[in-house]
Amino acid sequence: MDEDLRNxxxxxxxxGLSASLGWLTRTYLWRRRLRRKQAFFGLPSGSECLLVxxxxxxxxxxxxxxxxxxxxxxxxLIKDCGARPRIVQHDTARQGLGESAEFCIGGPYSNRxxxxxxxxxxxxxxxxxxxxxxxxxxxxxxxxxxxxxEWGVSEYVALARLTLGEGGRPVFLLCGQAAVANQAAxxxxxxxxxxxxxxxxxxGTFVLLLKVVSSQAYGPDVVELVADVTRAALRAPAAAPAxx
Numbered sequence: 001m002d003e004d005l006r007n008x009x010x011x012x013x014x015x016g017l018s019a020s021l022g023w024l025t026r027t028y029l030w031r032r033r034l035r036r037k038q039a040f041f042g043l044p045s046g047s048e049c050l051l052v053x054x055x056x057x058x059x060x061x062x063x064x065x066x067x068x069x070x071x072x073x074x075x076x077l078i079k080d081c082g083a084r085p086r087i088v089q090h091d092t093a094r095q096g097l098g099e100s101a102e103f104c105i106g107g108p109y110s111n112r113x114x115x116x117x118x119x120x121x122x123x124x125x126x127x128x129x130x131x132x133x134x135x136x137x138x139x140x141x142x143x144x145x146x147x148x149x150e151w152g153v154s155e156y157v158a159l160a161r162l163t164l165g166e167g168g169r170p171v172f173l174l175c176g177q178a179a180v181a182n183q184a185a186x187x188x189x190x191x192x193x194x195x196x197x198x199x200x201x202x203x204g205t206f207v208l209l210l211k212v213v214s215s216q217a218y219g220p221d222v223v224e225l226v227a228d229v230t231r232a233a234l235r236a237p238a239a240a241p242a243x244x
Contacts, residue, residue, distance in 0.1 A: 033194075038081045039202040040193055042101035042169040045082035051075070052093045052113050054106025054182075066179035066220075067105060070186040074103050077190055090114070098165015103172045105182050107138060114175055121162055122207060123236035125229065127175060138177035142209065143232035149177040152216035156226070157181035159189060160207040160233070161200070168203075184212045184220035207233040 038044050051071060053063055063071075071087065078085045083101075090111040095102075108115035109129040118125060128139040140147040140156050147156040157176035164171060172189070176182040188210060189196075200206045207230045213222040 034081070036197060036202060037193065038083075040170075040197040041077065041081055041083075041172075042163075043078060043081035043083040047083045048100055049078050049083050049085050050093065050095060050100055050102040051078075051085050051087045052090055052102065052104040052111065053087060054090050054111035054114070064179040066183050070105055070174070070179075070183040073183070073186045073190055074105075077193075096165055097171055098163075098167035098169050100167070101169045101172075103174065105174045105186075106179075107175055107177060109138070114173065117171070117173055118175070121164070121171070121173070122158070122160060122233045125158060125207065125233040127158075127177075140177065140209070142207075142229045143227070147209070147211075147226075151178070153214060155181040155212045155215055157185045157210050157212065158207060158229075158233070159185045159210055160205075161196075162205055163203055170203075178212075178215070180215045180220050181210075181212050184215075184223045185210060187220050188223050205234070206230050 041049075043049055051074060053067060053071060055063065075085045090104075090106070090113045093113045104111065104114050104117060106114055107127050107129075108118055109127075115129075118127065125140065125142040128136050128141075131137055135148060138149050138155075140158065142158075149155045155177045157174065160171075160173040160175075162171045162173070163169075174182050174185040174189075176185060196206065197204075206228065209226040209229050211224045211226050212220060213224055
């Protein structure tokens with residue numbers, strides 16, 4: 001009887017010890033993943049993050065419903081890191097770089113802050129803001145190649161992570177040819193941030209060109225990585241030789 005009782009007690013203790021070790025291991029791994037996520041997004045617990053939203057075409061203050069969905073996806077990421085999002089309109093954002101993490105959404109034709117970011121931060125990447133000719137509207141040019149949108153078939157978006165300013169907090173640019181491309185970039189970032197941090201490092205800089213496939217049928221879910229254009233986008237194009 002004493003032997004049976006001892007075996008029961010030892011079994012209970014072993015089960016409790018195993019459960020405790022399992023819980024401690026899971027907690028350690030969860031905290032390590034959280035720290036890596038916070039480092040990649042520049043969002044330590046209790047910090048504030050800037051979400052710069054563009055305007056809807058034809059409206060001065062309205063926001064496209066799809067861009068609202070992108071904001072929600074980014075807000076979920078920010079809250080997972082224990083930080084607070086602060087949403088501001090593109091024409092009211094008055095803040096330098098590096099003071100806090102920033103997510104800037106939309107092309108330069110609908111987002112004034114993006115229009116300032118592109119020539120200053122990505123001098124080798126341009127997006128056409130002219131309405132005519134229609135086939136060139138929103139055209140992205142980088143690394144000597146142009147990417148024109150085929151509305152509802154394929155739209156492109158540049159997704160960039162840059163670390164600038166004295167504070168060292170990153171700026172994320174989601175510069176799409178259409179609202180669905182902006183949301184696709186937000187979703188891609190949410191799904192692949194661990195792989196991106198592993199490839200480029202927690203403080204790394206990258207500029208990726210993504211293509212949204214058959215957006216009219218699949219929305220922002222089917223995305224292809226077209227190219228890593230970091231080097232070309234960060235380098236200003238060579239000046240044309242002077243005419244003799």
